[in-house]
Amino acid sequence: MMYKLPLEQLDKFFAAIAKDETLYVPVDVENVGAVYQPWKEGTKMSKALNTLRSAKDFFFPQIQPMVKFRREGKKIEVIDDRKESEDFVIFGVRACDAASFDVLDRVFLADPVDTYYENRRKHSTVVTLACTLPEETCFCTSFGIDPAQPGGDARAWMTLDTLYVEPVTEKGTALVEKLNEVLTESDDKDVEQQKFYTHEILKHLPLHNLKPTDNREKEMEIFNDPRWAELSSHCLGCGTCTFVCPTCQCFDIEEFSGNKTVERYRCWDSCMYNDFTMMAAGTPRKTQKERFRQRFMHKLVYYPIKNDGVYSCVGCGRCLKKCPIHMNIVKVMKTLGLEEEE
Amino acid sequence: MQGELIKRAVGLMENGTVNRVLGWRRGEFVYDITPSVFSDKDDLEKNFVYNEFCGNNLSRYLVQESEKEGKIAVFLKPCDTYSFNQLCTEHRIKRDNVYIIGIECYGKTSADLLREKGISAILDAKNNNGTLIVETVYGEKQIPMMDVMAERCVSCKSKKHVIYDELIGEDGGVLDSHRFDQVEEIEKMTAEERFNFWRGELSRCIRCNACRDVCPACTCEKCVFDNPKSGIRNKGAADDFEENMYHIIRAYHVAGRCTDCGECSRVCPEHIPLHLLNRKFIKDYNELYGPFMAGAEIGQVSPMCDFTKEKDAEPSIVQKGGAE
Numbered sequence: 001m002m003y004k005l006p007l008e009q010l011d012k013f014f015a016a017i018a019k020d021e022t023l024y025v026p027v028d029v030e031n032v033g034a035v036y037q038p039w040k041e042g043t044k045m046s047k048a049l050n051t052l053r054s055a056k057d058f059f060f061p062q063i064q065p066m067v068k069f070r071r072e073g074k075k076i077e078v079i080d081d082r083k084e085s086e087d088f089v090i091f092g093v094r095a096c097d098a099a100s101f102d103v104l105d106r107v108f109l110a111d112p113v114d115t116y117y118e119n120r121r122k123h124s125t126v127v128t129l130a131c132t133l134p135e136e137t138c139f140c141t142s143f144g145i146d147p148a149q150p151g152g153d154a155r156a157w158m159t160l161d162t163l164y165v166e167p168v169t170e171k172g173t174a175l176v177e178k179l180n181e182v183l184t185e186s187d188d189k190d191v192e193q194q195k196f197y198t199h200e201i202l203k204h205l206p207l208h209n210l211k212p213t214d215n216r217e218k219e220m221e222i223f224n225d226p227r228w229a230e231l232s233s234h235c236l237g238c239g240t241c242t243f244v245c246p247t248c249q250c251f252d253i254e255e256f257s258g259n260k261t262v263e264r265y266r267c268w269d270s271c272m273y274n275d276f277t278m279m280a281a282g283t284p285r286k287t288q289k290e291r292f293r294q295r296f297m298h299k300l301v302y303y304p305i306k307n308d309g310v311y312s313c314v315g316c317g318r319c320l321k322k323c324p325i326h327m328n329i330v331k332v333m334k335t336l337g338l339e340e341e342e
Numbered sequence: 343m344q345g346e347l348i349k350r351a352v353g354l355m356e357n358g359t360v361n362r363v364l365g366w367r368r369g370e371f372v373y374d375i376t377p378s379v380f381s382d383k384d385d386l387e388k389n390f391v392y393n394e395f396c397g398n399n400l401s402r403y404l405v406q407e408s409e410k411e412g413k414i415a416v417f418l419k420p421c422d423t424y425s426f427n428q429l430c431t432e433h434r435i436k437r438d439n440v441y442i443i444g445i446e447c448y449g450k451t452s453a454d455l456l457r458e459k460g461i462s463a464i465l466d467a468k469n470n471n472g473t474l475i476v477e478t479v480y481g482e483k484q485i486p487m488m489d490v491m492a493e494r495c496v497s498c499k500s501k502k503h504v505i506y507d508e509l510i511g512e513d514g515g516v517l518d519s520h521r522f523d524q525v526e527e528i529e530k531m532t533a534e535e536r537f538n539f540w541r542g543e544l545s546r547c548i549r550c551n552a553c554r555d556v557c558p559a560c561t562c563e564k565c566v567f568d569n570p571k572s573g574i575r576n577k578g579a580a581d582d583f584e585e586n587m588y589h590i591i592r593a594y595h596v597a598g599r600c601t602d603c604g605e606c607s608r609v610c611p612e613h614i615p616l617h618l619l620n621r622k623f624i625k626d627y628n629e630l631y632g633p634f635m636a637g638a639e640i641g642q643v644s645p646m647c648d649f650t651k652e653k654d655a656e657p658s659i660v661q662k663g664g665a666e
Contacts, residue, residue: 031458032546032613049462052612053548062548063578135463136371136479204479206370206465234377234403238552240611256580267578270550275568321454324552324609325398326374334370 003165003176004186010163013182014039014091020178021087024058026051036090045092049135050316054246055097056104058090059120062243064266066253071260085123089175092129095150096140096316100246101126102151103303103312107249116266125171128152132198137317139207139330145314148198157191164191207315207330210339216305223297225336232292234325239270241319241328242295247312250276271295296332343445344392346510347417350443351390352383354415360441361412364403366396372467373453377403379414392417394469397450397492399603401425401435402558408436416440419447420514421494423504424601424637425558430505431640432599434561444506444513449487449495452608456490494604494617497521504638516635521602522625524618544585546612549578553589553606553616559596566591593619598627598644601637 005013017023018039026034026046033052037043068079101121108117128150131138140147149155154172157164165183167173176183202208242248252269255262269276271294277284285291303312313329320328333339351363367378368391377398380386399422407414418426423444429435453464456476463479469487476483488496499521501514528536554560554567566572567588579585593600593616602624606616627634631645 063580065580133463133480136465201479233379236552236555238555238609239548239550240552240609243548243550244611252577254575254577254580256576256584263580265578265580267576268548269577273551273568273577275570320370320374321457322611324556324605325376326369327376328374330370331376 001166002186002188002191003179003183005163005165005183007158007161007163009182010045011041013163013179014043014045015041016179016182017089017091017175021089023089023091025090026092039091049131049133049138050094050097050318053244054100054316054318055090055093055126056100056246056249058088058124059101059117060104060108060249060251060268062268064116064251066264066266068264069262085120087123087125089125089127091127091156093126093150093152094131094316095128095145095147096138096314097246098126098128098151099140099143099145099314100316103247103307103310103314104249106307106310125154125175126152127165127172127175128155130155130157130194130198132158132194132201134198134201134205135317136206137320138205139210139315139317141202141208142210142212142315143311143313147202148195157194159190159194162190164188166191210330210333212300212311212333213338214309216301219301219305222301222336222338223293227335228289228293231327231332231335232289235272235288235292235327236324237272237274237288237291238324239268239272240322240324242270242272243268244318244322246314246316246318247299271298296329299329300333300338343511344390347392347443347445348387348390350510351380351386351415351417354441355383355386359413360415362407362414363390364400364407364414364416365390366392366398366417371453371464373456373464379403379407392445394449394451394467394474394487395453397452397608399425399556399558399605401429402556402561404435404440405429405561408439410439413439413441415443417443417445418503418506419445420501420503421447421499421601421603423506424500424635425603426637427505427640428599428601428637429558429561431637431642432561437640442506442508444503444509444511446511446514447495447501449491449498451487451490451492455492456485459485459490461485461490492604492608493615494602494607497523499602499635505640522621524615525621525625528618528622540586541582543614544589545582546614547579547585547589548612549576549588550611552609552611553614554592556605556609557592557596558601558603558605559599560592589614589616589619593623596620597623598634598646599636600624601635 014023023039024036025039027037027043028046029035034046034048036051070077108114130150131147134147153169154165154167154175167176250269251266253266255264272291299312304310354360362379362381364379366375367389369375373395375391375395377400400416401422430437461476461483464476466477468475472487474485474487497519498517500516502516503513567575569575576584600620604617610616627645634645
């Protein structure tokens with residue numbers, strides 16, 4: 001069922017949601033870009049195509065405090081100040097980021113369940129927003145994602161004067177039901193028209209025809225390809241691609257320790273780092289070539305093999321924009337023939 | 343200019359002066375250029391590119407490249423030559439294994455800078471006498487190059503090549519470009535305002551380490567922040583203090599060695615103006631010890647490594663037996 005509301009009443013819509021729970025919307029921050037911030041009276045939603053950082057931060061934050069220890073004489077106190085998440089709504093998630101939640105779910109919600117992640121997912125309602133002005137770095141369609149028909153608990157479309165909302169899941173339906181004073185039922189004529197236009201634009205994007213191959217048979221062949229050396233040769237070994245990536249999910253557990261206290265926390269880790277998966281015997285990936293290869297093999301080969309062919313890239317294009325040397329998954333796919341021939 | 347560079351690079355390979363060339367490789371779009379070592383002439387002719395988007399400072403790569411067999415040619419913009427000299431001073435580059443071609447630079451931009459001005463979905467861009475004509479998915483846009491030039495180029499410190507084996511184009515001079523204006527503004531703030539300013543900036547840090555990994559002054563084999571034995575390793579900052587510490591320690595560590603190339607701010611995915619921390623140190627050096635420019639020549643000694651009682655900027659603080 002489709003619902004609508006005049007765009008000039010968008011604040012009313014946001015206020016109705018924010019009445020009961022925290023609502024996050026993308027907001028433009030000067031000299032920075034679009035950033036999710038809690039909505040309050042007067043907050044102006046960003047018109048940017050996407051946020052600087054991906055929406056994975058809501059469920060898998062960079063830093064997750066786990067436990068604290070405090071020493072007093074011979075006594076050690078163990079402090080578990082874990083807090084359960086409160087209900088919250090994210091509005092304006094794009095199709096790519098929404099698809100990344102499915103990729104993350106397959107990792108964090110598989111046995112053994114990651115209870116930090118699960119807790120946040122349970123308490124969230126994701127309202128997606130269809131794209132209308134995709135960019136040259138977009139290639140979500142390569143992974144079967146339709147930017148004009150995003151996932152999430154409910155999805156929204158914005159035309160010049162109207163917001164359309166369609167609930168998808170039970171959580172989305174519950175949210176829309178609570179908003180019956182601001183939303184009215186509608187047909188989907190304008191939405192269908194917008195989808196048509198967006199699909200037309202997609203055909204003109206330079207990466208539109210990039211399609212990954214089903215490469216399960218070629219796993220070792222790709223692994224041993226000599227061209228990894230050239231592709232990785234100028235990689236700085238920084239973690240930018242992994243940290244802006246909506247599907248990268250590796251983490252480490254670190255401790256911040258003082259004389260009498262220790263804080264143990266979980267933080268994002270990057271397979272691009274030289275101490276990633278460091279073991280007593282050293283690192284299994286000795287040079288940047290092996291580390292670089294791991295990142296793309298994981299996204300394009302290992303993950304799909306283990307997850308019914310689902311790739312662990314959603315084509316959001318953040319790594320294309322942010323890599324200091326502009327090496328990225330698209331160049332890897334094209335060089336190694338991981339794309340289908342035209 | 344690109345054609346001239348390619349011709350010269352091919353010439354140097356053909357006459358045996360060098361066996362490979364460090365330059366910029368074209369990407370999928372006009373702007374996504376990758377530093378690259380070319381060892382094949384056909385590859386070079388086809389894929390070498392030099393344009394307004396070639397911002398990367400190539401000097402850092404020479405730490406590894408100059409260790410390899412044979413001589414390598416490199417194209418250095420004026421500001422990159424300062425980094426080169428500094429790395430030679432620190433014995434990180436083998437000078438004899440590098441053939442430097444100095445090239446003119448009129449300032450660089452990036453896709454990110456265009457996007458900030460509302461020009462996105464970039465398909466192509468051409469510089470027409472100082473106007474960037476950008477072809478986008480949604481039609482053609484025009485913008486003066488000056489409006490999208492990187493801050494480090496607007497306040498360019500020097501058009502002079504401080505080292506080269508040959509030049510393509512003309513050499514310029516050291517410029518007075520007001521690069522310390524912003525530092526002065528921050529100095530004028532109250533301590534609390536200043537703290538809040540930097541907290542606002544540094545709180546966005548995602549610790550990707552790109553600023554460190556791209557920095558030509560950060561070439562330690564093992565960074566303290568990666569070393570579990572250092573006691574301060576952190577992959578992610580546990581709190582505000584650690585968030586600040588990483589950047590402050592880094593700024594201190596490169597003080598007197600930083601040439602203000604601005605790569606740290608270029609690569610920061612969160613647009614943190616990291617170069618301002620370094621510029622504060624450079625400004626202090628200039629004021630306390632007299633004009634000093636790291637990388638101006640090979641072998642010069644930084645004021646911090648050249649301590650004498652006479653030159654001590656704050657002689658009253660430390661006395662025999664410790665601080666007062």
